[in-house]
Amino acid sequence: MAHISYPFKKTNKAVYQKPASVLTEDSLYWKKLGLPVLVKEFGAIDYLDFSPVEPHYFAATCSVRVQVYDPITKVVAKNISKFVEAAYGASFRSDGRLIISGSEEAAVKLFDVQSKNVLRVFTGHTAAVHRTFFTKDQVKVLSFSDDKSVCLWDIATEEKIASFSEHSDYIRAGAPSPISPEIILSGSYDHTVKLYDCRSNETVLTVNHGNPVESTLFLPSGGIFISAGGTEIKVWDIFNGGKLLANISQHHKTVTTLRLASNNSRLMSASLDRHVKIYDISTFKAVHNIDFPNAILSMAISENDDVLAVGMVDGVISIRKREQPARRQYEKRLFKFIPDHVLVDNTSSTLDVIVNKQKEDKNSEYEKFLRKMEFGKALTAVLKPYIATKFPEKTIALIQELQRRKVLHVAMHDLTDKNIGALLRFFKKNLGETRFTREVIDATNVFIDVFDNQIKLFSEENLRLFASLQEEINDEVEVCKRVCELEGAIGLLLAGAQVGSNIDTLELNTLAPSTKAQKDIIIDV
Missing domain, CATH: 2.130.10.10 (YVTN repeat-like/Quinoprotein amine dehydrogenase)
Known part of the structure; x- marks a missing residue:
């Protein structure tokens, strides 16, 4: 049977990037x-x-x-x-x-x-x-x-x-x-x-x-x-x-x-x-x-x-x-020259248009492994300190892609002891990051399912990291509880204020007819 090749879809890391600040x-x-x-x-x-x-x-x-x-x-x-x-x-x-x-x-x-x-x-x-x-x-x-x-x-x-x-x-x-x-x-x-x-x-x-x-x-x-x-x-x-x-x-x-x-x-x-x-x-x-x-x-x-x-x-x-305006640098740019006959009726003094070079789109290392279905190597590539620290959105995007394909547990199972420590550090660092919290929690659950029976076999450093991650999770749970309590208290206060406003409106509506009747009586008298 002939082999059918499907187009490879790149992981979408843009969704986890920080919102760009508005330039004013x-x-x-x-x-x-x-x-x-x-x-x-x-x-x-x-x-x-x-x-x-x-x-x-x-x-x-x-x-x-x-x-x-x-x-x-x-x-x-x-x-x-x-x-x-x-x-x-x-x-x-x-x-x-x-x-x-x-x-x-x-x-x-x-x-x-x-x-x-x-x-x-x-x-x-x-x-x-x-x-x-x-x-x-x-x-x-x-x-x-x-x-x-x-x-x-x-x-x-x-x-x-x-x-x-x-x-x-x-x-x-x-x-x-x-x-x-x-x-x-x-x-x-x-x-x-x-x-x-x-x-x-x-x-x-x-x-x-x-x-x-x-x-x-x-x-x-x-x-x-x-x-x-x-x-x-x-x-x-x-x-x-x-x-x-x-x-x-x-x-x-x-x-x-x-x-x-x-x-x-x-x-x-x-x-x-x-x-x-x-x-x-x-x-x-x-x-x-x-x-x-x-x-x-x-x-x-x-x-x-x-x-x-x-x-x-x-x-x-x-x-x-303050930087002084520098001379325009032309040597690293391409030029598109306009023919003379185009400029016959043009009063502008600009004779050329600068065309910026476009960077070539190269596949990242983890995407090459993903294309080959080497999921463990792909996860290892995004856990490198430079990527995990500088571009955490790439790590999260790959983790989500592996979850979508239902192979995250396979990728985690192939990790070495050193990479397990890198993954635990990543979870601990990004647990409180609002962009990544949901994905980190889901990936942590998969991690526990995979290594539940092997945690005691971890190295001393990884055991310490795992215990530290547990403490971070407990702290986050406590914060969430307090936020819920505060949200409930604020909701109660707002509801009370709204009820008070409605009561005042009802009182005005009920008093209005009697006030009108009193005015009519005074006029009759």
């Missing part, structure tokens, strides 16, 4: 920030600030020094180390020529960037000064201290112009008004944010953030400010008596830094959860997320979003520079 203009824009260059410092990076003028050096405050970095070469251009104890919160003046910094010494120091000389020392605080800024007119400086006070200093005379001691805990955040040199904003660990007017020397506004405040900033209009503390970012309206305009909660650990970017149209927040999130100022919705290897203490971004610097708790500074 913001994600494309921020992904153009190049690969990070990591620079190691001697201590946690307390504060970062970019110079407003070119070449946009940035100051990194860490340990007992302020390091001024060149963002292009990523090396230290200036080293300001005239501190006895830790330095905090160094920031540039708008002309980029001066730097003001606080310190653990309870003093505020003013430096000349070029010569690194100390020009002024402002003394008067009794505890560490963590944040310092220049005012709008650039002739005064602000300091925020752990002695629970905010001070305004005159640069020319080194005298204290104003002082406010309204907070009841450390002050670790503050900001000068972008429209007036007399307006000051401060945020404290007592959960409050206060607005001061130096002309009347009084507090004009107090709002409760609800958590220790780590960072504050004004929007360019000066009528709205933003505070960050705990896992929340809150937006407040000054002119409406401190009305809360928005409450953003996208982080799951403490938010440490706020910055404005993209010509003040985007808000950036950094957190101890290792994420930098970017929001649209008009809607306060997150538009992009950037991950980092460690908890973030400080962040700064240069003008035109060219360089992003992020400081972490382990003393590492991550520097990302």
